[in-house]
Amino acid sequence: MSLRSEPRALAALLAEVGLTEAEYARLCAALGRAPNHVELGMVGALWSEHCSYKSSRVYLRRLPTRGPRVLQGPGENAGAVDFGDGLAVVFKVESHNHPSAVEPFQGAATGVGGILRDVFTMGARPVALLDSLHFGPPGEPRNRYLLEGVVAGIAHYGNCMGVPTVAGEVHFAPGYRANPLVNAMCVGLAPRERLVRARASGVGNPVLLVGAATGRDGIHGATFASAELDARSEERRPAVQVGNPFLEKLLLEACLELLATGEVVAMQDLGAAGLTSASAEIASRGGCGITLDVSQVSRREAGMTPYEVMLSESQERMLVVVPAGAEARAEAVFARWGLHTDRVGVVTDDGLLRVCDGATVVAELPVRLLTEAAPVYERPCAPPPPPPPLDLAAVPALAPAAALVALLTSPNLASRAPIYTQYDHTVQGNTVIPPGRADAAVLRVVGSAKGLAVTIDSAARYAVLDPRRGAALAVAEAARNLSCVGAQPLAITDCLNLANPERPEVTWALAETVEGLREACVALEIPVISGNVSLYNESEGSAIPPTAVVGMVGELPEVARATDAGFKAAGDVVLLLGSPRVTLAGSEYLRVAAPERPELLRAGEPPPLDLAYEARLQALVRALVQGGQVRAAHDCGEGGLAVAVAECAMLGGLGFVAAPTWRAALGVEEDGVRLALALFGEGPSRVVVECTPEAVGAVQAAAAAAGVAAVELGRVGGTRLVWPEAIDLDLAELTARWSAALDEP
Amino acid sequence: MLECGVGSALREARGVRFGVVVFPGTNCEQETVRVLRDLYHQPTELLWHASEDLSGIDCVVLPGGFAHGDYLRAGAIARFSPIMRAVERFARAGGLVWGICNGFQILLEAGLLPGAMRRNVGLRFRCQWVHVRVEHTRSPFTAACRPGQVLHLPIAHGEGNYYAPPELLARLEARGQILLRYCDAAGHVTPAANPNGSVANVAGLASEGGNVFALMPHPERAAEALLGGTDGRWLFDSVLGKVGLVATV
Numbered sequence: 001m002s003l004r005s006e007p008r009a010l011a012a013l014l015a016e017v018g019l020t021e022a023e024y025a026r027l028c029a030a031l032g033r034a035p036n037h038v039e040l041g042m043v044g045a046l047w048s049e050h051c052s053y054k055s056s057r058v059y060l061r062r063l064p065t066r067g068p069r070v071l072q073g074p075g076e077n078a079g080a081v082d083f084g085d086g087l088a089v090v091f092k093v094e095s096h097n098h099p100s101a102v103e104p105f106q107g108a109a110t111g112v113g114g115i116l117r118d119v120f121t122m123g124a125r126p127v128a129l130l131d132s133l134h135f136g137p138p139g140e141p142r143n144r145y146l147l148e149g150v151v152a153g154i155a156h157y158g159n160c161m162g163v164p165t166v167a168g169e170v171h172f173a174p175g176y177r178a179n180p181l182v183n184a185m186c187v188g189l190a191p192r193e194r195l196v197r198a199r200a201s202g203v204g205n206p207v208l209l210v211g212a213a214t215g216r217d218g219i220h221g222a223t224f225a226s227a228e229l230d231a232r233s234e235e236r237r238p239a240v241q242v243g244n245p246f247l248e249k250l251l252l253e254a255c256l257e258l259l260a261t262g263e264v265v266a267m268q269d270l271g272a273a274g275l276t277s278a279s280a281e282i283a284s285r286g287g288c289g290i291t292l293d294v295s296q297v298s299r300r301e302a303g304m305t306p307y308e309v310m311l312s313e314s315q316e317r318m319l320v321v322v323p324a325g326a327e328a329r330a331e332a333v334f335a336r337w338g339l340h341t342d343r344v345g346v347v348t349d350d351g352l353l354r355v356c357d358g359a360t361v362v363a364e365l366p367v368r369l370l371t372e373a374a375p376v377y378e379r380p381c382a383p384p385p386p387p388p389p390l391d392l393a394a395v396p397a398l399a400p401a402a403a404l405v406a407l408l409t410s411p412n413l414a415s416r417a418p419i420y421t422q423y424d425h426t427v428q429g430n431t432v433i434p435p436g437r438a439d440a441a442v443l444r445v446v447g448s449a450k451g452l453a454v455t456i457d458s459a460a461r462y463a464v465l466d467p468r469r470g471a472a473l474a475v476a477e478a479a480r481n482l483s484c485v486g487a488q489p490l491a492i493t494d495c496l497n498l499a500n501p502e503r504p505e506v507t508w509a510l511a512e513t514v515e516g517l518r519e520a521c522v523a524l525e526i527p528v529i530s531g532n533v534s535l536y537n538e539s540e541g542s543a544i545p546p547t548a549v550v551g552m553v554g555e556l557p558e559v560a561r562a563t564d565a566g567f568k569a570a571g572d573v574v575l576l577l578g579s580p581r582v583t584l585a586g587s588e589y590l591r592v593a594a595p596e597r598p599e600l601l602r603a604g605e606p607p608p609l610d611l612a613y614e615a616r617l618q619a620l621v622r623a624l625v626q627g628g629q630v631r632a633a634h635d636c637g638e639g640g641l642a643v644a645v646a647e648c649a650m651l652g653g654l655g656f657v658a659a660p661t662w663r664a665a666l667g668v669e670e671d672g673v674r675l676a677l678a679l680f681g682e683g684p685s686r687v688v689v690e691c692t693p694e695a696v697g698a699v700q701a702a703a704a705a706a707g708v709a710a711v712e713l714g715r716v717g718g719t720r721l722v723w724p725e726a727i728d729l730d731l732a733e734l735t736a737r738w739s740a741a742l743d744e745p
Numbered sequence: 746m747l748e749c750g751v752g753s754a755l756r757e758a759r760g761v762r763f764g765v766v767v768f769p770g771t772n773c774e775q776e777t778v779r780v781l782r783d784l785y786h787q788p789t790e791l792l793w794h795a796s797e798d799l800s801g802i803d804c805v806v807l808p809g810g811f812a813h814g815d816y817l818r819a820g821a822i823a824r825f826s827p828i829m830r831a832v833e834r835f836a837r838a839g840g841l842v843w844g845i846c847n848g849f850q851i852l853l854e855a856g857l858l859p860g861a862m863r864r865n866v867g868l869r870f871r872c873q874w875v876h877v878r879v880e881h882t883r884s885p886f887t888a889a890c891r892p893g894q895v896l897h898l899p900i901a902h903g904e905g906n907y908y909a910p911p912e913l914l915a916r917l918e919a920r921g922q923i924l925l926r927y928c929d930a931a932g933h934v935t936p937a938a939n940p941n942g943s944v945a946n947v948a949g950l951a952s953e954g955g956n957v958f959a960l961m962p963h964p965e966r967a968a969e970a971l972l973g974g975t976d977g978r979w980l981f982d983s984v985l986g987k988v989g990l991v992a993t994v
Binding site: 421559 | 769770772773775776779780809810811813814815816869870871872873899901903963965966971972973
C-alpha cells in the first residue's frame with residue numbers, strides 16, 4: 001500500500017506514531033521515497049519529543065557543560081566527572097512522569113530501572129539513587145494513591161538492586177494533580193580508565209542483545225511520553241512496562257564483569273523506543289551503520305511483527321558490541337549470570353540502520369536521519385502576564401507558635417521518614433549521612449579519604465512567579481545543600497519538566513528556565529553534565545508549573561568531617577549566616593496561613609538571588625564545616641528561619657532558646673505580618689549553624705572576612721523550643737507531630 | 746545449648762575462614778566481605794551458589810539481598826541452589842552457619858532454622874536503626890556480649906515478621922534459641938519497639954544445636970563509627986572468639 005495514496009489511512013498512521021504531516025513530508029523528502037510502516041514507526045519514535053528534544057534543543061545548547069573536572073558531558077547515557085583517586089563519578093536524572101501517572105508502582109519502578117541502566121552502561125557501579133517527586137495535595141485520595149504507589153515502586157526496584165536510595169524531595173501542590181512528576185537520579189562510581197562510551201565501531205563486530213526477552217510492552221512509550229495526558233490515558237495502563245529488578249541486578253553484575261575483561265566495544269541500554277533508539281544512537285555516536293536481524297531476537301510472545309520488535313520497550317535489555325571473535329566469551333559471562341544472549345546484528349560502514357527479518361529487509365534508514373537530522377523547533381515564545389504584586393496587608397498573621405506547628409505538620413515540611421524508611425538507604429555499607437539528617441546525603445568512597453555528597457532540588461513555587469529566577473534558585477539551593485554538609489559542588493544533572501511547548505508561554509518558560517540555570521551554573525562554576533527534558537506535562541487544561549529539577553554531586557576532602565543538621569550539645573551558640581533579604585511570596589507560610597486563597601501563591605516576586613553573595617556564603621560554610629568550627633549546618637529554606645531552627649533541634653533532640661534580643665537582631669520589633677516575615681519569610685543565601693561558645697569569635701571573623709552577615713540567634717539547650725514572647729513549644733511533642741504528619745490522612 | 750565453634754588454636758593459627766555465599770540477587774556480599782577481610786583481617790572468600798564446595802570453610806555466611814528476586818517467597822527458590830545442599834551437610838556436621846536478613850529467610854526455607862517469615866506488619870519495607878537485646882550469650886555468635894546487653898543495629902527488610910506457632914515458640918524459649926529480641930533503648934521488649942510484627946519480638950534465632958544462627962538486622966552495616974555505629978562488632982567479635990574483649994578491633 002502506498003501511504004501517500006491513502007490520505008485517511010495516512011492520517012491514522014501518523015497519529016499512531018505521533019508525527020505531524022509536515023514531519024512526514026520532511027521524512028519523505030529526506031528519504032527520497034515514502035517510508036514503509038516499520039520505518040514510519042521507527043522515525044515516529046525517534047522524532048518524538050522524548051527522544052529528539054526537538055522543542056528544547058535550541059535552548060539546551062546554552063548550558064555550560066565544560067569544566068576542568070568534566071570527563072563526559074551531555075550526549076552519552078550519563079555524564080561523568082573526575083573524582084580523583086582514579087575514580088569517575090557518573091550520574092544522570094531522568095523523568096518517568098507519564099507512566100507513573102497511569103500506573104504509579106510500575107511507572108516509578110521502571111523509571112528507577114532505566115536510570116540505573118544509564119549509569120552502569122557507562123561502566124560505573126551504581127552507589128546511590130535519588131528521587132524528586134511532585135504530587136497534588138496528599139489529602140486527596142488519588143494523590144495519596146499515586147504517592148504510595150510511586151514510593152512503593154521506587155522501593156521495590158532500588159531495594160532489590162541493592163543500591164541505596166539516599167536522598168530526595170517530595171513536594172505537593174495543586175498544579176501536579178493531573179500530572180505528577182517522578183524524576184529519578186542515579187550516581188555511580190567507575191575506575192576512570194574503565195568508563196565506556198556507547199559508540200559502535202569496527203566493521204563486522206557483532207551486536208548482541210542481552211537480558212530480558214522482548215514482548216509487546218511499552219510500544220510507543222516514547223510517543224506516549226510526548227503528548228498530553230487525557231481521559232484515555234488510563235487505557236494506557238497495560239502499555240506501561242513491568243519492571244523486573246532481579247533481572248536487572250543480574251544484568252548489572254554481568255555487564256560490569258564483561259567490562260572488566262576489556263572485551264567491550266560499546267554498550268547501550270534499551271530505554272524509550274527500545275531497539276530502534278539503542279541501535280540508532282550507538283551507530284550515530286560511532287559514525288557507522290548497523291544491520292539487525294529481528295528474527296534473532298528472543299520473544300516473550302509469539303507472532304510479534306518486526307515493527308513490534310523494533311519498538312518494544314520491554315525493560316532490562318542491553319545492546320552490547322564486542323570485538324569479532326569475542327562473542328562466545330561474552331555469552332559465557334552472561335550465561336553464568338543466567339542471562340540469554342542473542343546475536344542480533346553487525347556493525348557496518350554504510351551509515352544505515354538496516355532491519356532484516358531473516359533474509360528480508362524490512363527497514364533501511366540513514367542513521368543520521370533518525371538522530372541528528374531529527375526536526376529542531378524554535379517554537380513561538382511569549383511571556384504570560386506578570387504576576388500581580390503580593391499585598392502583605394492581605395496576608396493573615398498567624399500566632400507564631402501556631403504557625404510553626406502548622407508549617408511543621410504541613411505536607412511540604414512534615415518529616416519524610418515515612419517515605420525514606422521504605423527505601424534501603426544503608427545497603428552497600430557506605431552511607432555516612434542518611435536521608436533526613438542533613439541537607440544532602442554523604443557517602444564514603446572505599447579506597448578514598450574523600451566523601452561523595454548528593455542532593456536533588458527544585459523550586460517550582462518560585463518558578464511559577466518567575467521561571468528564570470526559580471531555576472537559578474534551585475541551582476543555588478542544591479549547591480547550598482552540598483555546602484552545608486561541607487561538600488564542594490562538582491557538577492549538575494537537570495530534568496526540566498514543563499507543560500505543552502506548543503503553547504507560547506510554555507516555550508517562554510522553557511527558555512527562561514534554561515537561562516536561569518545557565519546564570520546560576522556560570523556564577524557558581526558548576527557545569528551541567530547530563531539531563532533530560534520532559535514536556536507535555538499537561539492534561540485537559542491543567543498544566544504543571546515549570547519545574548526544573550537539579551541533581552547535584554559534590555566532594556568532601558575528608559568524609560569524616562561531614563556535618564549534619566542536628567544540634568549537638570547544650571550550651572552551643574546558634575547563628576544565622578547570610579542575607580537578611582526574605583519574602584513571603586511563594587512561601588510555605590502563605591500555603592499554610594491562607595489555604596483558602598491559593599491566588600496569593602501566584603503573586604509577588606521570588607526572593608532576590610545575588611549569586612556572588614551566594615557563592616561567598618557557600619564557600620564560607622564549606623570552610624567552617626571542613627575546618628570543624630561549626631558542628632551543625634542547615635540551609636534556611638522552605639518555611640524560613642523558625643522552621644530551620646526547629647528542624648536542627650528535632651534532629652538533634654536538643655532544645656533551643658533564642659536570645660532575649662532576637663527581635664532586634666532580626667530587625668523586627670512589631671508583631672503581625674512583619675513578624676511572620678522575619679520568622680517564616682524565605683530567601684536564598686542563608687544558613688543556620690551551631691558552634692561552641694569558644695568558636696563564636698572565629699565564626700564571626702570568618703563571616704566578616706567573607707563579607708557575609710552573621711547574627712547570633714540563641715543557644716542550644718533544654719527540652720523546649722523558645723523564641724521569647726513569640727514561641728514556646730515542647731520539643732518532644734513537636735517532634736512526634738512532625739514525624740507522623742505525612743502518614744496522617 | 747551445645748558448645749560449638751571454631752577451635753581457638755585453629756583461630757589463632759590461620760584466622761577463621763569465612764565463605765560468603767552469593768546467590769543471583771544477593772546484594773550485601775561486598776560490605777560483608779569488607780568487614781571480615783578488611784576490618785577483621787580474616788581469610789574470606791565468596792562462594793558461588795552453583796558450587797557445592799565448602800572445603801576449608803570454618804563459617805558460612807548467607808548475606809542480605811534478594812536471592813532469586815525473592816520471587817514466590819523470600820528464600821523459597823534460593824534453598825534449592827546447589828550450595829544449600831552443601832550448607833545443610835556442613836550445618837548437620839556442626840559447622841557454623843550465619844544468616845543475615847535474606848540469609849535468615851533462606852535458612853528458614855531450607856529448614857535449618859524453625860519457623861517462617863511473613864511480610865512486615867503494615868506491609869512496608871522498613872529501613873531504620875533498631876535496638877535488640879541479647880538474650881543468651883552461650884552461643885558462639887553472642888559469646889562476647891553481656892546477657893541483656895542492648896545493641897543498636899540497622900534493619901532493612903520487607904519480610905522480617907518472624908512466626909512460630911505457640912508450641913514451637915515455647916520450645917525455642919525453653920532451649921534458649923531466641924538470641925536477640927527487638928527492644929527499646931533501655932532494653933525493654935515492647936510492642937512499640939517491634940518494627941515488623943515478629944512474634945515475641947524475635948530478631949535473631951539459633952538452631953537447636955547452636956551452630957546455625959540468623960538475624961534480621963545487619964551487623965555488617967554497624968561495624969564502623971563513620972557509618973553510625975559499631976555494635977555489629979559484638980557479633981563478629983563473638984564468632985572470632987574475642988570473648989571478654991571490648992568490641993573494638
